[in-house]
Amino acid sequence: FGGGRSTGLKALDLTDRSAPLGVEKPKDFTWNQLLGFDACVQCGKCEAACPAFAAGQPLNPKKLIQDMVVGLAGGTDAHFAGSPYPGKPIGEHGGNPYQPIVNGLVDAETLWSCTTCRACVEECPMMIEHVDAIIDMRRFLTLEKGATPNNGAQVLDNLIATDNPGGFAPGGRMNWAADLNLNVMRDTPSVDVLFWVGDGAFDMRNQRTLRAFVKVLKAAKVSFAVLGLEERDSGDVARRLGDEATFQALAKRNIQTLAQYRFKRIVTCDPHSFHVLKNEYPAFGGEYLVQHHSTYMAELLAAGQLNVSADTGGSVTYHDPCYLGRYNGEYEAPRAVLRALGIEVKEMQRSGFRSRCCGGGGGAPITDIPGKQRIPDMRMDDIRETGAERVAVGCPQCTAMLEGVVEPRPLIKDIAELVADALVEPAASAKTTQRAPEEVIA
Ligand code: SF4
Ligand code: SF4
Structure with a gap:
């Protein structure tokens, strides 16, 4: 995952008051970050993966990186040939290395639209770290300006x-x-x-x-x-x-x-x-x-510490949480648990490292920047496409976002709920489908 890169944010030295906290101007980024932005080949893979862009929120990770390149050189975005931030015409923004980014190069709501899902980072062939850059700019807005929007x-x-x-x-x-x-x-x-x-x-x-x-x-x-x-x-x-x-x-x-x-x-x-x-x-x-x-x-299942019967609740798809999958590379264990319950997962087209965010990360439900549609509705469409009657999840945010989608829709069950429902008393183990460890891990 992430090419072995660390996915944790770097700590900010809060005691160093010689400069503003976070990134206010293009020159405040580190040289590594600036070189990274400059390496962008405008392939558009980040844009294609971004749930906020797809939902019509005013964010496009490709344009964001190109705007940082403009900020470094000085000028306006008038020459950008790609898609704008939804709802924001091209040609109205510009800046230079010494000018504050927000309200010059980009609007604050662009930064607050990000769910920090890392789909852009995962896709980027140049290993550009969009999320770190966005958080650096949010740090300035929150710590220096007290300008965290909405709730x-x-x-x-x-x-x-x-x-x-x-x-x-x-x-x-x-x-x-x-x-x-x-x-x-x-x-x-x-x-x-x-x-x-x-x-x-x-x-x-x-x-x-x-x-x-x-x-x-x-x-x-x-x-x-x-x-x-x-x-x-x-x-x-x-x-x-x-x-x-x-x-x-x-x-x-x-x-x-x-x-x-x-x-x-x-x-x-x-x-x-x-x-x-x-x-x-x-x-x-x-x-x-x-x-x-x-x-x-x-x-626990692999070690034979749980007696479970085969799940009988209907077909299941699995939604990978961004912070488990892309951030930490854990795609297999939840699927191994489902297999141990006798469930054959009906995979979504966007699953594993290409999973689409539920919309719940990065404080996005709190800053609540409107778009044309809601990210969880789009994810529910991915789920419906599989025809599964239930979606297995492993995150309280995903549960809340997906359960917020109006019914009728598939049932949302945490993996722990599916396992708990399948537990059988040891005395009744004759009926269990407890699997050999190698079968669970395979
Ligand atoms: S982290 Fe996710 S929401 Fe944020 S810019 Fe990247 S793809 Fe878009
Ligand atoms: S995926 Fe990377 S290289 Fe491609 S447009 Fe996005 S930032 Fe640029």
């Missing part, structure tokens, strides 16, 4: 006040598990699995996924515990919205908490938490073995 400012305030983006009372973080009798790390000397719950704890739909995963962990007799009220938002959304300060504060506090406890691995149902903990916490001293729940469940 952005509210969400960032909530994170500071309550440690969760929804602004829910922090004391309610474990309400979803009130009857589950879960072990809490503070009272547990050491465990195999620290179950990182994520902010889905406050969302009724996602609570069903969390409860399903707990059922799976208990069935496999895994030694696990949660942080309980000591868990805080991972910082993913703050960082994608450009609020590096809030991200770093959350990351450091979570790392401090985790340092008190003994566990072998962290497992989470949320690919955004997974990515941040695995790839972005090490820069702040937090190094852990972190797994997505699909990876962990594939291991």
Whole structure:
């Protein structure tokens, strides 16, 4: 994935006040970034893959890179021969290396339309890093201008006040598990699995996924515990919205908490938490073995720790979450879990590393830049094309975005729910379809 490149964002030095934070002007990009932009051959592969462009939002990654080239040389975009940002005629923007980018070269809403899905980066033959550049420019807008649009400012305030983006009372973080009798790390000397719950704890739909995963962990007799009220938002959304300060504060506090406890691995149902903990916490001293729940469940099934019957709920397609697939290269484990349930996945045309984003990443539902259609509606069309009755997902954002599509539509099931539904008691194992490890991994 990503040609072996790191997919984590680079930490911003918040103590260096000799220059504005983030990128304000073309000259603020690093030389490597500028050379990268200059290498663009205008092949248009990024544009063809971009969900925001397809939805008619004012973003086109190819034009964005070409605009940066214009900014470096000085001039206007009048000579750009490709497609404009939807709704923004060509010839009205320009700049130079020393002029602020936003409202000269590009409008802020272009930057806020990005879901950070990395489809553009994945396709680019010149290995240009569009997402890093977009976040660099968002950092300036958020940190120096306080100009995060729509619900952005509210969400960032909530994170500071309550440690969760929804602004829910922090004391309610474990309400979803009130009857589950879960072990809490503070009272547990050491465990195999620290179950990182994520902010889905406050969302009724996602609570069903969390409860399903707990059922799976208990069935496999895994030694696990949660942080309980000591868990805080991972910082993913703050960082994608450009609020590096809030991200770093959350990351450091979570790392401090985790340092008190003994566990072998962290497992989470949320690919955004997974990515941040695995790839972005090490820069702040937090190094852990972190797994997505699909990876962990594939291991449990392969080791024969779960007895499952064949799924009988109808045909299934699988939606790859961007932060699990493109960001972390995990395409196989969720499919191995589905195979272990006897499910033959009806693949979408855009699946695996070419999966189309659900529209939920990068804070895009929060900044909410309008287009001609909605990205989740387009993804639901991809799903409908397969004829599948259900779509298996592995991310609370994907679940929320896809369930927001008006019915009739296929049913949305998290992989943990599918596994939990298929669990059978060991005593009834005569009827199980438990597979040999090599069969699951194959
Ligand atoms: S990351 Fe996704 S939404 Fe953002 S520019 Fe690239 S393809 Fe478009
Ligand atoms: S994929 Fe890369 S090289 Fe091709 S147009 Fe986009 S940025 Fe330029």
